Amino acid sequence: MKTPEEYFVENVNLPGEERQASGYTDAESAFMDKYMGVGKSSFENLQRVDPRGEEALPGFKAAPVDDYSEEGSSADFEARLREEDEVQLVSFVVGDKEYGLPIMVIQEVVRKIPVTLLPAAPSFMQGIINLRGRVTPVLDLRHLLHDGEGTSDQFVVVCKHRGLQIGFAISAVRTMYRAERKDLVWGVESEVGVASEFLLGLYKLDGKLVSILSVDRLVEEILKNEGEGDA
Numbered sequence: 001m002k003t004p005e006e007y008f009v010e011n012v013n014l015p016g017e018e019r020q021a022s023g024y025t026d027a028e029s030a031f032m033d034k035y036m037g038v039g040k041s042s043f044e045n046l047q048r049v050d051p052r053g054e055e056a057l058p059g060f061k062a063a064p065v066d067d068y069s070e071e072g073s074s075a076d077f078e079a080r081l082r083e084e085d086e087v088q089l090v091s092f093v094v095g096d097k098e099y100g101l102p103i104m105v106i107q108e109v110v111r112k113i114p115v116t117l118l119p120a121a122p123s124f125m126q127g128i129i130n131l132r133g134r135v136t137p138v139l140d141l142r143h144l145l146h147d148g149e150g151t152s153d154q155f156v157v158v159c160k161h162r163g164l165q166i167g168f169a170i171s172a173v174r175t176m177y178r179a180e181r182k183d184l185v186w187g188v189e190s191e192v193g194v195a196s197e198f199l200l201g202l203y204k205l206d207g208k209l210v211s212i213l214s215v216d217r218l219v220e221e222i223l224k225n226e227g228e229g230d231a
Contacts, residue, residue: 032135086180112154125137154172184201200212
């Protein structure tokens with residue numbers, strides 16, 4: 001089995017260097033309107049970072065592409081995923097529990113980057129970064145899934161979702177799985193309890209369970225929140 005680093009080098013493309021010429025996406029604008037009420041200029045004043053240099057996690061990078069988002073961003077992505085004979089997952093540790101994300105939604109994995117705090121944001125949002133000119137909120141998965149318990153965060157998984165780039169703070173990258181349909185369980189509310197609203201499914205492997213996160217539901221959580229968090 002290939003290491004996650006080897007797989008990313010071969011299969012994961014980074015976004016282009018700049019924002020689209022048309023400006024911010026609808027999702028980026030919705031996020032800034034909600035959490036950065038002083039206007040878009042406040043985002044543009046944030047220090048721009050590009051972790052493809054010294055800060056990048058070795059192996060978790062590839063040549064840039066011109067298009068920002070396609071696969072893993074469509075409205076029917078999760079429904080289509082359930083019909084696949086095999087789903088490729090990158091697994092990682094949050095706190096002390098293993099989770100996974102479909103490879104198609106992952107943009108890159110980078111070492112933890114300092115964030116700019118958003119006073120109006122909910123407590124499960126660490127803050128925001130200007131990642132190569134794109135609005136990139138960073139979610140604290142330990143807070144959201146485990147009440148803040150577990151090993152501290154060391155990396156950020158950057159995902160793409162319908163025009164919004166989003167980072168998930170994680171403790172460590174674990175491995176890459178090729179999950180066959182027979183080992184995947186969708187609709188897991190009856191099998192797990194805590195934070196099941198953020199899970200898309202489960203991967204059952206040799207007596208252990210890997211929880212598959214839903215990027216759709218995590219993004220919906222930050223966009224529906226009215227900013228009355230306690231951050």
